[in-house]
Amino acid sequence: MTGWVDSLSADDLSNWETCKRSGLWGTPSNAGGARVGDDLFLWKPLPDSGWLVHCRLTSVPRRIRTGEPVPWDDNRTYKYVMGIEVVSEPPNHIPMRGAVGSELAGLAHHVQLSQFARMSEQGVRAVSALFPQQSRVERALEEFLAAAGIDLPDEDHRDYAKRLIAVRRGQGPFRQGLLQAFDRTCCISGSQVEATLEAAHIRPFRETGSHAPGNGLLLRADLHTLFDLRLVTVMPFGTIRVAPDLQGSEYEDFDERQIRRPSDQAHVPHRDALAEHNSLCGWLT
Structure with missing residues (x-):
């Protein structure tokens, strides 16, 4: 299971509403290795840092072409774009100190703005557990795979389920x-x-x-x-x-x-x- 952490500027959270409406996420980093079905967790830095939302990638990151219209104001800073779907967005962010959040996600350094950092598998599971339960559709598919006795090498049933749902939708x-x-x-x-x-x-x-x-x-x-x-x-x-x-x-x-x-x-x-x-x-x- 693969997951990533990216951050939102604490003084401009309206950017997230734009991203959510458009189903797109932009980042200055090249997001190399990210693929459809991967988890993306968004982090809010100081003064009251913590986890904001759990998303899932619905398209691989690609570089924005020169002059290409994007839903946010700045098409120079955010050089890469990818499709996203919200999995879980609590009404209030999940407060956590930066050092604790980084350790929980399995990062080698503190969460930083626009870093698009890769998480450890254990980190994906740990951070996912902070958010509300998976959707009924995802849970039903996971149970179906388990009941069918499908053995999936290198990926657990939940990971397969979330990728299948992301691609299928x-x-x-x-x-x-x-x-x-x-x-x-x-x-x-x-x-x-x-x-x-x-x-x-x-x-x-x-x-x-x-x-x-x-x-x-x-x-x-x-x-x-x-x-x-x-x-x-x-x-x-x-x-x-x-x-x-x-x-x-x-x-x-x-x-x-x-x-x-x-x-x-x-x-x-x-x-x-x-x-x-x-x-x-x-x-x-």
Whole structure:
């Protein structure tokens, strides 16, 4: 299990609200070695130092291009950016002296501003324990893996679970954009249980590398799976179609309905991408 510590300036905590809204974290450090699913703990320095929030990375760090717009004011100091998702944010920070916090995290030196320091595995576990329990979704997946007797070399079940959830839900900015565009509502079912909503690519990301707004649908986790399995599809003008294999199930009720339309025109699903998905559904007539 891999974790990192970065700090927020104590006199400008509004930066965190900007990062949270955008699903992005910026740092001057190159954050080498960080990957999707890693833990990120944010530290508040003096005068009343302590832990602020537990996040998870939803994309690998990348260097900000010259002139690239970023959600915060300073695009010169913060040279690297990565997607983040909040795991736990207590209403008040967890007070702790710097020396104690550094030792707990397994750092060789005190927590410093903008250092993006790598934690020890023991440190990740110790600092995680300070924050409220993991989400119900994460806990359920961990229990499923344990019950299935899945043996995962080099990673414990919790680490695997958190990586799977981070990847499955989608890249931070991509998912955040879809959540906003679809009013935090599954565009097929109307579900508003945010923990179950995922950013579904119409054209698979592994084939296109595209996080374009029009290449996404906000779907409840089960419908995302059915969409990927081509048992549910959406026609170019928004009509939902359900495979004959699902007739007689609760999914049958969605057949011939219209998807929820996004409030942002940029997120209207691309018709050619939907048509391509339709063409892969051999049952569609």
